[in-house]
Amino acid sequence: GAVVSQHPSWVICKSGTSVKIECRSLDFQATTMFWYRQFPKQSLMLMATSNEGSKATYEQGVEKDKFLINHASLTLSTLTVTSAHPEDSSFYICSAGVGGSYEQYFGPGTRLTVT
Amino acid sequence: RKEVEQDPGPFNVPEGATVAFNCTYSNSASQSFFWYRQDCRKEPKLLMSVYSSGNEDGRFTAQLNRASQYISLLIRDSKLSDSATYLCVVNPGGGSNYQLIWGAGTKLIIKP
Numbered sequence: 001g002a003v004v005s006q007h008p009s010w011v012i013c014k015s016g017t018s019v020k021i022e023c024r025s026l027d028f029q030a031t032t033m034f035w036y037r038q039f040p041k042q043s044l045m046l047m048a049t050s051n052e053g054s055k056a057t058y059e060q061g062v063e064k065d066k067f068l069i070n071h072a073s074l075t076l077s078t079l080t081v082t083s084a085h086p087e088d089s090s091f092y093i094c095s096a097g098v099g100g101s102y103e104q105y106f107g108p109g110t111r112l113t114v115t
Numbered sequence: 116r117k118e119v120e121q122d123p124g125p126f127n128v129p130e131g132a133t134v135a136f137n138c139t140y141s142n143s144a145s146q147s148f149f150w151y152r153q154d155c156r157k158e159p160k161l162l163m164s165v166y167s168s169g170n171e172d173g174r175f176t177a178q179l180n181r182a183s184q185y186i187s188l189l190i191r192d193s194k195l196s197d198s199a200t201y202l203c204v205v206n207p208g209g210g211s212n213y214q215l216i217w218g219a220g221t222k223l224i225i226k227p
Contacts, residue, residue, distance in 0.1 A: 043202070043219040044159065093158050103149075104215060106158040 003027050004096050006107035013084055013114055020080045021110045023094030029074035030096030034104060035067075038091045050077055084114040118142060118216045121203050125222040132193050136221045138203030139185045146208035148179055150188050153200045153220065162188075162201070198225045
């Protein structure tokens with residue numbers, strides 16, 4: 001149980017285009033979903049926290065107009081990287097939290113390369 | 116000072132050896148503690164939660180020292196498959212039930 005999927009698993013796009021990443025909880029309803037970014041040899045950095053049906057809460061330094069998060073249902077959250085630039089190239093990972101628990105279940109990640 | 120600090124390693128250890136990692140955290144009010152394992156280019160996977168009384172799961176033992184604000188992970192009889200980066204994770208509490216603070220990880224390399 002507690003499986004989270006992400007799609008796509010990797011994507012290469014040109015600078016200036018937008019990329020949408022989907023995060024789905026397959027066998028449970030996720031009260032909260034999290035979006036992380038990880039650069040090579042660095043720790044996971046939380047970008048934003050989203051609760052179903054409400055606006056995402058962004059961490060300091062993360063541009064909400066550049067990283068659009070939609071959490072329309074208890075099983076789906078999307079992250080759209082708008083006007084991507086090469087410095088946005090990173091490993092993006094989502095996780096889902098279950099109500100009343102500190103534990104988070106991670107998706108397999110999406111590797112984004114912007115050329 | 117980082118909120119969660121770990122020795123980045125890498126730790127090069129022969130197969131069968133025992134290895135221990137430490138992690139320190141800055142927020143004394145932190146409520147929950149975890150060790151995650153992350154393989155190269157993969158997502159983190161929960162290895163074990165860390166309880167105040169210490170806990171063991173097979174070859175893995177986790178301990179918490181609240182007074183000194185550190186967490187440890189001990190791996191006995193290490194296997195080649197234990198090679199990975201081990202991430203120390205802390206939940207700071209204070210109403211942010213889900214927020215996790217991640218250490219940068221300690222890289223472990225088990226050699227045959």
